[in-house]
Amino acid sequence: MSTFKNNNEFGSRLMNHGLRTICLVSSLVALNLAGCDFHAPQFHLNMVQMLSDATPTPKPYQEQIADVLDGMFGTPDEPFALPETGLDIRKLKMSAGPAWTDKKGAAFGLYRQHCVHCHGIDGDGQGPTALFLNPYPRDYRQGVYKFKSTYNPAKPTDEDLQRVLINGIPGSAMPSFSLLASAEIESLVEYVKYLSFRGQMETALTNYVYNDLGEEEITDEIGEPVLDDEGEPVTKLIPLDPENDEEQRTAITEMLAEIVEGWNEANEQIIVPEEDAIPTDVENLKALAASAAKGRELFYGTRANCMKCHGPTGLGDGQQDDFDIWNKAHKQFLDSVADGSGEPQLATEREEVAASLYPIRNAIPRNLRNGIYRGGNRRIDLFWRIYAGIAGSPMPGSGPASPGAQGTLTEEEMWNIVDYVLSLPYEDASRPQRALPINTELVN
Amino acid sequence: MKHFWSFLFFLVPVLGVATFVFAPHFNIWLPRDISEQGRTIDSLFMFILYLTGAVFIVTESVLFYFVWKYDGKSNEQPVLFSHGSHALELVWTIIPAVTLLFIAIYQMQAWAAIKMDPPPISYTCEVTGRQFNWDFRYPGPDNELYTLDDIVRTDGKLYLPVNEEILLKITSGDVLHSFFLPNLRVKQDVVPGMAQKMWFKGKKTGGYDIVCAELCGWGHYKMKGRVFFLPRNEYDAKLAEFSAEQNTMRVEVPEEE
Numbered sequence: 001m002s003t004f005k006n007n008n009e010f011g012s013r014l015m016n017h018g019l020r021t022i023c024l025v026s027s028l029v030a031l032n033l034a035g036c037d038f039h040a041p042q043f044h045l046n047m048v049q050m051l052s053d054a055t056p057t058p059k060p061y062q063e064q065i066a067d068v069l070d071g072m073f074g075t076p077d078e079p080f081a082l083p084e085t086g087l088d089i090r091k092l093k094m095s096a097g098p099a100w101t102d103k104k105g106a107a108f109g110l111y112r113q114h115c116v117h118c119h120g121i122d123g124d125g126q127g128p129t130a131l132f133l134n135p136y137p138r139d140y141r142q143g144v145y146k147f148k149s150t151y152n153p154a155k156p157t158d159e160d161l162q163r164v165l166i167n168g169i170p171g172s173a174m175p176s177f178s179l180l181a182s183a184e185i186e187s188l189v190e191y192v193k194y195l196s197f198r199g200q201m202e203t204a205l206t207n208y209v210y211n212d213l214g215e216e217e218i219t220d221e222i223g224e225p226v227l228d229d230e231g232e233p234v235t236k237l238i239p240l241d242p243e244n245d246e247e248q249r250t251a252i253t254e255m256l257a258e259i260v261e262g263w264n265e266a267n268e269q270i271i272v273p274e275e276d277a278i279p280t281d282v283e284n285l286k287a288l289a290a291s292a293a294k295g296r297e298l299f300y301g302t303r304a305n306c307m308k309c310h311g312p313t314g315l316g317d318g319q320q321d322d323f324d325i326w327n328k329a330h331k332q333f334l335d336s337v338a339d340g341s342g343e344p345q346l347a348t349e350r351e352e353v354a355a356s357l358y359p360i361r362n363a364i365p366r367n368l369r370n371g372i373y374r375g376g377n378r379r380i381d382l383f384w385r386i387y388a389g390i391a392g393s394p395m396p397g398s399g400p401a402s403p404g405a406q407g408t409l410t411e412e413e414m415w416n417i418v419d420y421v422l423s424l425p426y427e428d429a430s431r432p433q434r435a436l437p438i439n440t441e442l443v444n
Numbered sequence: 445m446k447h448f449w450s451f452l453f454f455l456v457p458v459l460g461v462a463t464f465v466f467a468p469h470f471n472i473w474l475p476r477d478i479s480e481q482g483r484t485i486d487s488l489f490m491f492i493l494y495l496t497g498a499v500f501i502v503t504e505s506v507l508f509y510f511v512w513k514y515d516g517k518s519n520e521q522p523v524l525f526s527h528g529s530h531a532l533e534l535v536w537t538i539i540p541a542v543t544l545l546f547i548a549i550y551q552m553q554a555w556a557a558i559k560m561d562p563p564p565i566s567y568t569c570e571v572t573g574r575q576f577n578w579d580f581r582y583p584g585p586d587n588e589l590y591t592l593d594d595i596v597r598t599d600g601k602l603y604l605p606v607n608e609e610i611l612l613k614i615t616s617g618d619v620l621h622s623f624f625l626p627n628l629r630v631k632q633d634v635v636p637g638m639a640q641k642m643w644f645k646g647k648k649t650g651g652y653d654i655v656c657a658e659l660c661g662w663g664h665y666k667m668k669g670r671v672f673f674l675p676r677n678e679y680d681a682k683l684a685e686f687s688a689e690q691n692t693m694r695v696e697v698p699e700e701e
Contacts, residue, residue, distance in 0.1 A: 114666075117662075129662060149695060157698070159698070166599055167598050167599050168577050168598050168599070168600075170574075170577075170579060170596075170598045173575060173576075173663075175576050175577040175600075175663070175666070175667070176577050176598055176599045176600040178599035178600055178601060179600065179668060179669075179670060267697065267698050270695060270697050271695075272694075272695055272697060273693060273694065273695070278693045278694065279693070282691055282693075285592075288592070371596070377596050377690060378689060378690050378691070378692045379690070379691055379692060379693050380692045380693050380694070380695060383693070415693075422592065423592060425590075426590065426591060426592050431590070
């Protein structure tokens with residue numbers, strides 16, 4: 001009987017132990033949830049820009065710029081758009097904030113659900129997964145987009161951004177989002193534009209502070225400069241405070257208007273091919289071959305000089321030591337940090353920022369024999385690439401840089417190059433090697 | 445409670461069986477089958493499910509009985525050890541072996557039909573998996589892949605004719621993926637450097653899911669697409685539309701509002 005009792009005690013001890021473990025584990029989980037104090041995500045400043053040699057920005061100004069941006073654009077959870085921007089706040093709210101779904105099944109927080117892990121909360125292209133991607137995700141803050149229908153310096157149209165979302169960017173890690181509802185895609189486009197507006201405004205403010213504000217001599221009541229012990233005039237920073245400074249407010253309003261204007265006039269900057277230069281017989285293989293032959297001449301000729309970068313074989317093995325603007329900005333910053341030049345009081349901060357940047361990558365010209373076209377595989381897409389070049393990358397445009405200007409090539413010649421480029425993947429030299437017999441046996 | 449543990453462990457098989465019994469009522473059963481060979485696959489699945497289900501219930505009941513009967517708390521007899529029964533071991537080895545052999549032979553025809561005997565037709569489409577998207581290349585009007593008139597689509601939407609034999613070529617642009625059409629009961633691993641074949645016949649028009657069924661990286665969960673089965677005339681029209689779109693050389697400038 002006593003054994004029985006002991007057993008029972010042992011059993012209940014075991015059960016107590018089990019219960020204790022369960023309590024411990026669940027309290028650990030609870031602690032972990034509560035202990036990870038959750039901060040609402042915030043926008044960050046573009047520190048490469050703030051600490052660059054071109055526009056070194058002292059700490060007080062950094063904070064003031066952040067304040068002004070906060071007032072103009074709100075936070076990632078609570079975006080705000082001034083009426084001047086023309087942004088649709090309802091569309092923005094669909095994409096902003098944490099991801100959730102309402103009772104009717106409408107999705108919110110789309111940017112954080114679909115985009116943020118690559119493009120980052122600031123749209124800086126430095127989300128957590130960005131390091132593993134080649135090419136790096138786009139940094140929206142410069143407002144520069146590669147695959148668009150407009151002249152090189154112009155902004156993309158909404159349709160251009162939608163096309164990228166729907167088709168993805170083959171050859172990169174950007175997938176297609178064609179399964180999203182069209183309202184969701186429109187909302188994401190609006191949010192991407194919002195991030196660009198914000199980034200461009202940040203650059204404009206940084207330049208404004210550097211060029212127009214700065215140190216000012218303190219004067220006393222009668223307008224004489226106040227001198228310190230050594231007889232030098234005492235200085236202070238003119239604060240960036242558009243709320244109380246009429247002049248600054250006007251300047252900032254103008255800067256915003258200029259940025260918004262650039263985006264609003266995108267539709268007027270669309271490259272419309274001349275009707276009489278458009279080839280009429282693309283279905284005719286003979287005519288196509290003749291056109292491609294002309295394109296080939298141009299490809300290797302000195303005027304178009306595609307060969308320089310895309311290589312004598314079209315494999316993209318020409319000159320490869322250039323950078324796109326995003327990598328170039330980082331490279332310049334890293335070089336200047338390595339030099340140890342610039343403001344000494346910013347040195348430690350500069351080094352910290354330099355250490356946080358991803359490795360610089362060269363701009364590698366496209367391998368034209370793969371048949372993979374990042375900006376779309378329609379003839380007009382290729383025509384636009386040749387006409388306007390690729391904004392932000394070393395790829396130059398062969399057409400005029402703006403409406404009415406003079407280009408290097410005629411439109412007819414550009415269509416010839418389109419034909420040649422489209423035929424390249426199907427040349428014998430581009431064919432992949434046949435699979436080994438052992439493989440084909442397995443397959444068949 | 446005296447037999448607490450034995451009852452607790454008995455909950456596992458009870459809940460396991462209950463899941464299968466109630467799943468169809470809560471609409472979490474197999475996705476709708478729209479394929480020709482799907483019925484064979486599903487009946488095989490059900491056959492094996494009932495067979496293993498019966499074995500499961502019997503073995504779990506025996507297990508429960510032993511746990512219950514020889515509960516340490518109520519066991520007042522010294523424990524006995526025995527070598528066991530030679531005859532019994534033979535029985536429970538030979539019966540499962542024969543059963544497994546039977547299943548292996550019984551399903552052979554179904555396996556051959558979906559994995560070994562491709563129909564003698566040309567490819568309907570080439571599917572390329574890449575992190576994290578499905579790209580499609582249609583052979584175009586000349587019915588031959590890798591020619592100038594190929595149609596390449598990267599928007600993750602695959603269009604196929606309904607009620608026709610389809611032969612897909614499955615390739616990878618980077619790592620392992622698996623092209624899975626749940627509504628057609630076909631799944632094929634996508635191996636870099638190899639060209640796999642997949643064939644089926646869709647019997648119902650409409651849009652159905654394409655998913656990746658092989659962990660291929662952090663974006664695996666969102667590597668989704670859609671397959672649309674269209675009547676032949678609509679399918680031809682769709683491809684003609686894609687072909688024309690690829691040859692687009694004009695642009696419509698949106699009107700100022």
